[in-house]
Amino acid sequence: MAPSALALARKFDIETQVELTEDREVVLDTDDEEQLSSKCPDVEFVLGDDVTAGAGTLHLTTRRVVWVGSQPGGPCFALRYPQVVMHAISRDPSSFAKPCIYLQLDEGSEDMRMAGAAEEEGGEGEEEEDDDIAAEVRLVPTEEGKVDELFKVLCDCAALNPDSEVEGEGDFFFDEAEVMAGLDPDTRAAVIAERLEGGMELEGEAAENGEADLRELVGDDPSRFEDDDEDGEEDMGQNGPSGR
Known part of the structure; x- marks a missing residue:
């Protein structure tokens, strides 16, 4: 039995309980100074290689990547930027049929993965099948021209949320080179100029x-x-x- 999108989301430590308004708008965390940077409808949310949650509206905020399913009562997913260990644009049809934004995720703690598997009704066979699925997400806009625009916004927001500490390694701070490498040349130049100033x-x-x-x-x-x-x-x- 193929795993469901909800089961994989739990396995990958993706938040599935997202606070929404009555109009299914994302409620921003004002205590964390969260702001909406971009909103795009008709974006497919794909987990692993081909487990789709369907189409929905993608919200890129200064703190999270939030996807809200189009159907009333449908699934919603939220990712914090430090959970994304790599992001890129994929246009290779041998990797995925459509141009998309590829996210490689930190798979979360072992406790979270076990909890996600236990909540799923599929049983042991499905859990074994889940083990072979990489912790990946693809954001696939219906309008292909939106890929570059959304990716730039995602890079800008990710740069505001560097992963500053490695779990279990004490106060160790990452080099920001990886984050800077993900920015487009104009944004990277602007960030460097601002820091120099x-x-x-x-x-x-x-x-x-x-x-x-x-x-x-x-x-x-x-x-x-x-x-x-x-x-x-x-x-x-x-x-x-x-x-x-």
């Missing part, structure tokens, strides 16, 4: 603070540090270097 401002502020600290240290006696230098020179003159 911020760095120069910080440097100027630090210089002013350093100068103020030096003035406070010296006080009203600019020559307070000169005696040590002069004493050192006199000692060298009288004793000379040793070891002739």
Whole structure:
């Protein structure tokens, strides 16, 4: 028996309980400063190679990738950007029939995978079949021209949510090179320029603070540090270097 989209979503640690309004609009998490960046109808949500949840509306927010099924009461899925370990545009028909956005996912904890399998009614045979399915999602717009537009927005939002810590490895911070590599050239250049500008401002502020600290240290006696230098020179003159 083929696994259902809902069963795979649980296995992949994809959120399946998404808060919606009566009009099936996504409720944003204002406490997390979440904002809607893009909304696109008629996007198919495919898990693994070919397990489809059907068509729905894709919402790209500054915190999540949220897909809402078109049918009333239908499935809804949400992913946090740190769950996405790789994202790319796929146009190779040998990989997938239509151009799409490919997401490779962190498969989540073992407890979550076991819980997802236990909730599914398919039984042990289906669980064994699930084990062979890679943790992948494909976002397939009906309008192929939307692929590049949506991918750019996804990259921009993902850059706002870097995965900063490796579980079990303490306070280890990732290099941002992978995130930067996913940005288009214009966005990447803008990010670098903004950081350089911020760095120069910080440097100027630090210089002013350093100068103020030096003035406070010296006080009203600019020559307070000169005696040590002069004493050192006199000692060298009288004793000379040793070891002739």
